[in-house]
Amino acid sequence: MFRMMAIVAGLGLALATSAEAQTPRKGGTIRMTAPYGSSFTSLDIHTTQRAQDEIYAKALHRSLYIWNSAEGKPVLELAKEDVVSGGGLVHTFKLRDDAYFHNGRKMTADDIIWSYNRIMDGTKAYPGARFVRVIEGAAAVEKGQAKEISGLKKIDDFTLEMKLTEKIDPGFYFFTALTSIYPADEAAKESFLQKPIGLGPFKFVEHVPGSRIVLERWDRFYKPGKPYADKLVVSVMGEAAARDVAFRNKEIDTSVLGPAQYVAYQADPDLKGTIVEVAEVFTRYMGMNPAFKPFADKRVRQAINYAIDTDLIINKLVKGKAYRATSWLPLTSPLYDKTMKPYPYDPAKAKQLLTEAGYPAGFEFEWTTSQNESWGLPIVAAVIPMLDKVGIKAKVKQVETAVLSEVIRSGDYQAFIYSQQSGPDPQAALKCFHSSTPQSACNYMNYKNAEFDKLIDEAGQADDAAKRGQLLQKANALLYEEAPVWFFNYNKAVMAVQPWLKGIQLNATELTHQNVEDLWIDETSPAK
């Protein structure tokens, strides 16, 4: 189903499939762009959760699992086998014995244990801790009560036992670069920050802060014949207009498109064929604080969903670069329920619900927002008159994105607008609404519903995947009914890809994150 969704979503499928049919060409330079800011945060990928940084990290590092875009799920990368025992809680990984770090040393179980212990250092706030925490004893290390994660055991150099606290698929927790495996001896040195060493298909050559990272092929990469390219250059290009010129000038091979460029590229016959798009696992929404009296009433929250002409905003303001959200789980989630219909635009119904809830004249609230063009101030500005029509007045409180995340996590708001990861693991995504999940984690609306909790708990205990799926779909439907948020949209990620770059994957977790060892360029590339 996931694959089908990606097919439907991907205009660039023809591009990808035709690439598969050709024999990959070796050599040349792939020139990618990092579009989410004016620099990379750090060369220590454990310290940064920005999507920008994972673009280069996918080339430099490897994690226990890797995201397989075609299958729409994580698959083993640094291990050849995972034997599950102990009622689904114990995973014994048979590790690869042919994975070499860029300093020529072979990876062993010690490196994985060292890396996960590092991520749980409770004085550093490594963002990957949210994933490693699922290993038994990891939280104790984070709290400073233990020095090593008790749930990790080295059986031998290439066998690792991992005991989890929950019955989950560890693939969803250990595939991002945030849990990259570092060489235990080298990574502790200060020089590692200047010249990082990883297990990825490309090794580090140069970092020009604020401009580019250059990597070259690692000849001892464990996938035979890969990577295809000799070199990879990731240029920092935060300005969309500059990327546009560089892309048209054939100086770069990939460029992320914003709403305005999306329209322009679709209208240009020369560029239309370069567009690749996918529904990413991010849900954009307006969160409502139940501690603010009107929002404690389900009818008010539903009224807001009825009062906003969401399709109009998506079509006119977001220029169609988004998919209308129904409930929480996004279009590319394996549990997305296509029979569900989004809240229709119905101001009369909204007015009726407000009257029933005791707000016939409406009410006023403060709406905290960042300036983000896709899920920030412009959207809020468009929604305000729609809410006004049913008597709800919204006062805007504008903050920086960094501040917004702090405001949300502390609950210091009446309403906010945000984009939150809602996949790829539907269980983890929905667990954010479980009452036991702290607001500072991802239960940003401090949502509490006993019926919802029960469904999530039962799904967590279910051994049968189909049963678990049904329970989670029910939970997702309950969220739709409860409307803790205004369900706005699921992000449609759009990238322009030069015709000579082959092997682009429709990665629903983040389109710019490519398994670069599968990319190759043909002889028409200016950087062949």
Place this chain on the structure above:
Amino acid sequence: MPMLSFLIRRLLQTIPTVLAVVLLVFVLFSVVPGSIVSTMSDDADPQVELRMKKQLGLDDPVYVRFGVYIAKLATGDFGTSFRTREPVTTMIAKRAWPTLQLIFTAMAFAIVLGVPLGFIAALRPGGLVDSAAMVVAVSGLSIAKFWLGLVLMYLFALKLGWLPSFGYGDGGLKYLLLPAVTLGVSPMALLARTTRAAVLEIMTADFVRTARSKGMSETRVVKWHVMRNALVIILTTVGLQFGALMGQAVVVEKLFSWPGIGSLLVDSVLQRDIPAVQGSILVVVLFFLAINLLIDVLYGVIDPRIRYA
């Protein structure tokens, strides 16, 4: 000797200026919302947050932090970046040369074009050259750098294919030209206007009239009297414009993916990397003060009547 005491006095005068800037930035980032911890992780354990803040010294009172910072600063230690965990001096050192390249090239462009333009315009006031020069000057001052940069990219990279549209490359001239011209157009325009105004004023001064009445040729009048006197005003403008360029470079660096201090500063602010912000601002301020000190010294070289007492 007067020159030496002047330099010492000016250097001492910079200390309160630098301290005031450091204090201002420190206080500002103590009161603005948002912290490095919230930019690092969306769901850090609150206990971890507290421990991290403690480790970084963020839970100490502002005056304690300020004292520690000043003490370190006195030894040349700008602190360690919260983001990259590198010494701030290392981060700045990596960016300093590209910024200097950009700013000095932009200023050279501005001087080489702006000053002659202003002179020529002033020598034939109201004429065709003057009108054209002033149209250029006013346009240069009005055009937004972002837009101008895009136009230059479009023209010289996409249409003519002469120059790369972005990037640092090997740091060579072909990568530097477009960002430097984008940055240099505004000071060029200002210099043209300032030079024109200064020359026009000096041309009507008594000492110029006296020189002419003594039979001095117009070329000699312009060279020995007008130019030298106008240079003092031009130099002042150049000095002030260096400071402005440091600020304006942020836009140009981001547009052209140029690895300068400006983009470091912006990223550090957005991510609440306080040591990197303080370090970057401090370097910008020191640069501005150094340039203006140099200009003060040059005044005396150009016009010996200016004394340093």
